[in-house]
Amino acid sequence: MMTPILNNLSRRTVLGGLGASLAVLATPVLALTDAQARSLVNGLVNDVNRVIASGKSEGAMIRDFKGIFGRYGNVPFIAQSALGPKSRELSNSERSAYVDAFADYMSRKYGKRFREFIGGRIEVQGARPAGRFFEVDTVAFLRGENPFALTFVVAERGGERRFVNMYIEGVNVLASERVEIGALLDRNGGQVSGLINDLKRLG
Amino acid sequence: MPTSSELLTVAKRAAAVMAVVAVAGCAATPEGVDIHDPYEASNREAHAFNKKIDRGALRPAGNVYGALVPDPIDQGVQNFADNLGEPQNVLNYTLQGNLPDAVEHSLRFLVNTTAGVFGLFDVASAIGFAEDDTDFGETLHVWGVQEGAYLEVAFLGPTNERDLAGTFVDMFTDPVSFVVRYPEKGYVTAAKVGGVLDQRYEFGETVDSILYDSADSYAQLRLLSVQNRRFELGQAATTATAAGEEDLYDDSYFE
Numbered sequence: 148m149m150t151p152i153l154n155n156l157s158r159r160t161v162l163g164g165l166g167a168s169l170a171v172l173a174t175p176v177l178a179l180t181d182a183q184a185r186s187l188v189n190g191l192v193n194d195v196n197r198v199i200a201s202g203k204s205e206g207a208m209i210r211d212f213k214g215i216f217g218r219y220g221n222v223p224f225i226a227q228s229a230l231g232p233k234s235r236e237l238s239n240s241e242r243s244a245y246v247d248a249f250a251d252y253m254s255r256k257y258g259k260r261f262r263e264f265i266g267g268r269i270e271v272q273g274a275r276p277a278g279r280f281f282e283v284d285t286v287a288f289l290r291g292e293n294p295f296a297l298t299f300v301v302a303e304r305g306g307e308r309r310f311v312n313m314y315i316e317g318v319n320v321l322a323s324e325r326v327e328i329g330a331l332l333d334r335n336g337g338q339v340s341g342l343i344n345d346l347k348r349l350g
Numbered sequence: 351m352p353t354s355s356e357l358l359t360v361a362k363r364a365a366a367v368m369a370v371v372a373v374a375g376c377a378a379t380p381e382g383v384d385i386h387d388p389y390e391a392s393n394r395e396a397h398a399f400n401k402k403i404d405r406g407a408l409r410p411a412g413n414v415y416g417a418l419v420p421d422p423i424d425q426g427v428q429n430f431a432d433n434l435g436e437p438q439n440v441l442n443y444t445l446q447g448n449l450p451d452a453v454e455h456s457l458r459f460l461v462n463t464t465a466g467v468f469g470l471f472d473v474a475s476a477i478g479f480a481e482d483d484t485d486f487g488e489t490l491h492v493w494g495v496q497e498g499a500y501l502e503v504a505f506l507g508p509t510n511e512r513d514l515a516g517t518f519v520d521m522f523t524d525p526v527s528f529v530v531r532y533p534e535k536g537y538v539t540a541a542k543v544g545g546v547l548d549q550r551y552e553f554g555e556t557v558d559s560i561l562y563d564s565a566d567s568y569a570q571l572r573l574l575s576v577q578n579r580r581f582e583l584g585q586a587a588t589t590a591t592a593a594g595e596e597d598l599y600d601d602s603y604f605e
Contacts, residue, residue, distance in 0.1 A: 227603040235602055246493030260555060280599070293481070296581075304604055312598070317581020320575050326573050327571050349563070 184274035184283045188299070191219050192269050199261050212258035213250055221233065221302060221309040222250050228311070233339070238312040241339055248346040249328075250292075255350035266290045269297065280311070384594045385576050386499050393502040397568045400507060401561055408550050409558075415544065416551030424548045426470040431545035433462045433469025434538055436481065437525035446492040454479050486523070487516025491583050500572060508575035513594045 164270040198211040216222060225244070226249035227234035237245060281301040286294045300312040312321040328342070331349075335341030392402070436459035443452035458474040458481065466473040468482055475481055490512050491497075491538065498511030507515065550557065564570040 173433070221604070223605045224603045228598050228600070231597070256559075292484045302604070316578055318577045319595065319598070322577075323570065323573055325598065327565055330569065334565055 176280075179254075181271070181273050184281075185271040187301075188269055188271045188283060188285055189221075191215070192267075194218070195220070195261075195264060199265055205259060205261075208261060209254050209258040212261070213254035216250060216254055219310055221304065221311050222246060224302070224304075224309075224311050225253075226250065226319065228321055229328045231325055231329065233337075237339060241343075242344055245339060245346075248343045252346040252350035253324075259350075263289060274301075281308070354532075355581075369422070376518070382531045385572060387572065388499050389501060393500065393572075394475065394568050396504045396569075397501045397571070399504050400502065401454070401567070403505065404550075404561060405524070408547075412547045412550030412554065415547035419544075419548075424452075424544065424551075427541050427544040428548050429466070429472045431460070431538075431541040432472070432483075433459065433466065434526050438520060439484050439525070441523065441525060442486055442489045445486075445489045446484070448492075451482065451484070455482075485513075485516055487513030487584060488521040490516050491585075497579075500576060502568070502572070508571055510576075510579070 159303070168233045194215045198208050198215070201211070203211070221241075223246050226246040229249065230245065234242070234245075249265070265323070267287065267289040269285045269287045270275050272279055272286060274283045276282075277300070278301070281303075283299040283301060285297045285299065288294050295316050296314075298314040299310050300314075301308050312319065331345050332339070332342050335345065419427070436455050439455040440452050440459065443449075443455060458479045461474040461477070461479065462469045462472060465471075472481070487509075495512045495515065500508070500510050502508050503514060506514070509517065526538065527535075560570055560574065561567050598599055
């Protein structure tokens with residue numbers, strides 16, 4: 148079958164790409180039972196829906212999404228993992244500047260597509276342990292689209308559980324961001340300051 | 351949508367790749383390596399070419415199509431094109447020895463062709479016969495063929511050695527093409543073109559973000575398509591414990 152250029156990507160994946168703004172669930176619970184996984188995901192979805200329903204300007208919504216990202220996701224982890232081993236070389240001030248620029252970039256990149264979430268819902272299938280993490284399997288139902296599979300990876304640190312990654316129909320969002328951040332770093336000759344400037348501009 | 355001479359080019363390229371595959375015996379993917387891309391240099395050339403085609407033709411055509419054709423109609427065109435793909439789904443599921451899905455897609459074709467008015471409406475999905483397309487690449491997978499090297503092919507986009515061989519076979523074994531004659535064949539082609547343009551329009555923002563907003567669109571597309579294809583084939587490593595992904599979860603990234 149002819150599959151010009153991008154159509155090899157199934158619609159579920161493609162659409163799912165934007166789900167990364169949902170890659171942000173967190174909770175201060177101590178045991179991730181199915182019921183808790185469900186309330187975790189529902190909390191995230193409700194927060195996102197509340198922002199969308201607020202009717203604020205896009206800029207204000209993106210600021211709100213950044214807050215949700217920080218509340219439910221382990222942003223320092225996601226940012227540093229996206230940068231890879233290089234993140235171990237950063238000074239404290241470089242690290243915090245990079246993490247903040249990364250959070251802005253992610254919030255813009257996915258937040259500006261909030262319209263695709265309107266009327267959407269995410270159903271939790273269950274939670275299970277996966278090595279040092281928990282994984283929450285969900286199915287996302289977006290308006291006018293086939294349902295697609297989302298798996299959230301949750302890590303516990305300091306008694307809090309937050310998202311560190313998600314898989315959208317098998318596509319690893321963190322790996323995708325590592326490709327992106329790695330290419331930006333290369334473009335800047337390995338200089339993190341240049342990368343930070345790019346992140347402020349992109350997304 | 352490619353013209354006949356472009357199709358010929360694709361066919362020639364496919365044949366050339368097939369020859370390579372035959373010689374290489376569908377090189378096995380090395381253990382523990384996420385993506386096997388020995389042809390990266392030529393793949394990147396094809397990627398640059400595909401981006402030009404998208405920018406110069408597919409994207410503008412998709413936008414025109416999206417703007418001119420009202421939603422219910424483009425959905426109908428898409429359904430019509432999808433329905434014409436069902437006999438091939440049935441053929442491939444049968445070859446895979448997957449009789450439940452072969453039966454389900456036969457029913458989809460029957461229901462949508464009749465109650466769905468020649469496939470314009472997807473009644474089958476509404477009554478619970480799920481749409482789950484397959485292809486000869488998946489058939490080869492079921493038969494034990496490994497994906498081989500990653501490939502990006504002009505006009506076709508991202509694929510791999512196994513799936514490209516599958517695409518080539520699918521091009522010549524579509525049951526619909528043996529039944530439908532001119533001029534109806536023209537409508538079939540038109541519907542398929544419409545379906546492609548509709549998809550380019552519908553997923554415009556996502557496609558744009560991958561092709562034009564990524565710092566390395568080739569690497570980004572490669573990662574997405576390889577992982578998604580493995581997921582479709584049920585061989586995805588969709589957990590944080592998967593081999594080859596340890597560094598993503600290194601403890602040093604925690605504060």
